[in-house]
Amino acid sequence: MSTSFRTHTCGELRSDHVGERVTLAGWVHRRRDHGHLAFFDLRDRHGITQVVTNAEDAGDAHLAAEPARNEWVVQVEGAVRARPERTANAELATGEIEVVVDRFVVLNPSKVPPFYINEEQPGLDESLRLKHRYLDLRRPPMQARMLMRSRLASAIRRALEDDGFVEIETPTLIRSTPEGARDFVVPSRLRPGEFYALPQSPQVLKQLLMVAGYDRYFQLAHAYRDEDMRGDRQPEHTQVDIEMSFVAEEDVISTVERMVTRVAKEILPERPILTEPFPRLTYADAMNRYGSDKPDIRFGMELVDLTDAVRGVDFRVFSEPIAAGGAVFGIVAPGCGDYSRKQLDELIDLTKRHGAKGLVYLSVQDDGSLHGPAAKFLEGREAELVAAVAANPGDLILIVADADRIAGAEALGHVRLAMGDRLGLRQPGVLGYVWVHRFPMYTWDAEGERWDATHNPFSAPAPEDIDRIESDPGSVRAQQYDLALNGWESGGGSIRIHQRELLEKSFALMGHTLEGMRDQFGALLDALEYGAPPHGGIAIGLDRWAALYAEVDNIREVMAFPKTQSGTDLMMDAPSPIAQAQLDELHLRIVTDD
RNA sequence: GGGCCCGUGGUGUAGUGGCCAAACAUGCCAGCCUGUCACGCUGGAGAUCGCCGGUUCGAAUCCGGUCGGGCCCGCCA
Numbered sequence: 094m095s096t097s098f099r100t101h102t103c104g105e106l107r108s109d110h111v112g113e114r115v116t117l118a119g120w121v122h123r124r125r126d127h128g129h130l131a132f133f134d135l136r137d138r139h140g141i142t143q144v145v146t147n148a149e150d151a152g153d154a155h156l157a158a159e160p161a162r163n164e165w166v167v168q169v170e171g172a173v174r175a176r177p178e179r180t181a182n183a184e185l186a187t188g189e190i191e192v193v194v195d196r197f198v199v200l201n202p203s204k205v206p207p208f209y210i211n212e213e214q215p216g217l218d219e220s221l222r223l224k225h226r227y228l229d230l231r232r233p234p235m236q237a238r239m240l241m242r243s244r245l246a247s248a249i250r251r252a253l254e255d256d257g258f259v260e261i262e263t264p265t266l267i268r269s270t271p272e273g274a275r276d277f278v279v280p281s282r283l284r285p286g287e288f289y290a291l292p293q294s295p296q297v298l299k300q301l302l303m304v305a306g307y308d309r310y311f312q313l314a315h316a317y318r319d320e321d322m323r324g325d326r327q328p329e330h331t332q333v334d335i336e337m338s339f340v341a342e343e344d345v346i347s348t349v350e351r352m353v354t355r356v357a358k359e360i361l362p363e364r365p366i367l368t369e370p371f372p373r374l375t376y377a378d379a380m381n382r383y384g385s386d387k388p389d390i391r392f393g394m395e396l397v398d399l400t401d402a403v404r405g406v407d408f409r410v411f412s413e414p415i416a417a418g419g420a421v422f423g424i425v426a427p428g429c430g431d432y433s434r435k436q437l438d439e440l441i442d443l444t445k446r447h448g449a450k451g452l453v454y455l456s457v458q459d460d461g462s463l464h465g466p467a468a469k470f471l472e473g474r475e476a477e478l479v480a481a482v483a484a485n486p487g488d489l490i491l492i493v494a495d496a497d498r499i500a501g502a503e504a505l506g507h508v509r510l511a512m513g514d515r516l517g518l519r520q521p522g523v524l525g526y527v528w529v530h531r532f533p534m535y536t537w538d539a540e541g542e543r544w545d546a547t548h549n550p551f552s553a554p555a556p557e558d559i560d561r562i563e564s565d566p567g568s569v570r571a572q573q574y575d576l577a578l579n580g581w582e583s584g585g586g587s588i589r590i591h592q593r594e595l596l597e598k599s600f601a602l603m604g605h606t607l608e609g610m611r612d613q614f615g616a617l618l619d620a621l622e623y624g625a626p627p628h629g630g631i632a633i634g635l636d637r638w639a640a641l642y643a644e645v646d647n648i649r650e651v652m653a654f655p656k657t658q659s660g661t662d663l664m665m666d667a668p669s670p671i672a673q674a675q676l677d678e679l680h681l682r683i684v685t686d687d
Numbered sequence: 688g689g690g691c692c693c694g695u696g697g698u699g700u701a702g703u704g705g706c707c708a709a710a711c712a713u714g715c716c717a718g719c720c721u722g723u724c725a726c727g728c729u730g731g732a733g734a735u736c737g738c739c740g741g742u743u744c745g746a747a748u749c750c751g752g753u754c755g756g757g758c759c760c761g762c763c764a
Contacts, residue, residue, distance in 0.1 A: 130721040180722055208698055216699050220756045274763050320763040585764060
């Protein structure tokens, strides 16, 4: 990567280069000044090379180097030399050699940075990093993540292209179509009072590409959602968007799995995939066994349905939810029977935060009896219960009962994850990919008093459930599949409805009028009448993918310029007010609240 | 929309009613130093404790508000 400013990068020189005359350019990583002798660690994104200036041998260069401080950009010229006996640095890839400088040029000085570029600083205020993101991105760990993300994206492209996929870009100024989330909106200058929306996903567009005959499409697409942020959610994110024609669920799953497996082995050869092919769970199984539709399958501690085991027990915490048609679930935390009040309180807190009324805890004694506030209600049923959950003496049994079966399972599912963390069961090095499929097609929206698409409203019903769409919508499952990785939702997709009539029927069930449908999805509905092939696809979140591979728990760590939790960009200071002239041009007037 | 946590020299922390116009580490500046690699040694500068208001004889410390950041619930493919 030789340029006008350098012959080599700072990560390139080895013993083979000894004797060569080289020019390097980079940032001063660290300076060790011994008076008449000074060492500089010169850094670029490729590595670090030690360069030496010596007052005796090259006085001018030594003098020129004196003012240089950390993060100054400098250029050095000199000879590569093997480091003297016993001064090699095994920590450095270039540690066998050093460059003896005879010309030292300051290309640009630097102010003292607001935080350390040259070392890790765990407690550092993230807002500082975001404000000076260009400096944060200069830190080697950030660079490593950005480089990994680049290789990841490249591997994804290569795998898909090798498999016959075509990359097609779709616009980011589109029509607002109420999907799940709130749209970001862009005012139109040419059409007063009208707005574009930024796509929540290229969903409709990629389906239209299927109608257009591009039977294997993909795109690394930006998607926008005006919803509240989380560690794994930004208003703007990148998804690996994929759509295929003439496919059934099995085709999409196996194609995507092939791509994901290939990419994983290329990018993270040292991290094993837990199970290949990826296990597949129905949504119902995932909920019943893990209390999650994105289960972390790297450890067991599965939920056990105790509804029957405790039926008839005279304990209102159990009997009332059961009477209301709910369920009782339990898990066993091995060896945790001695948990302190404080540890238990934390778990109870966690359970409540996730919507359950509380958490019943029972420690299994050596004689098989149970201790805990609820133990007295279970007299005579201990053995049955212990057997049902397969607990051993010293274990802790944790139970959630809820009138809503799913809600109860989810609450205990969170307890399960917390216990997995506490017991160190979530093996960080392992990739626990798992498919979850057969989601319920519709969920009852009590507020709107109508059925709502559980996921994507374009998803096709499972063939075996299709005739119950009108008679029993709640029991209809969709040809919908999610890919989960280590407890994170990695991606999701479905086989789409490719017949206008069926799509209209489905929308009608969700309370859409015919006019409303034509208004919002006219192009798609029309297109379905012009020979739309059966098709389906998936979208995989690239940011989460990169975060999981980088082993960070926040997607901001793998995004170059992320926003804060309140949706602001601290570096660019966005969003910001705009000039009145700009507002006028857009035919907008600001109305302040209060 | 709601809950919780954080905000003290450039940075990270300590200080939780008077002993504090604030301590430690690191960074920064200056001097010395020819084999360092978190170089070392000596000296120095640097903070009205996020902001506003209140309680108190007295506030970094207590209370209220506000701003900024983070985590979570709701929301969200």
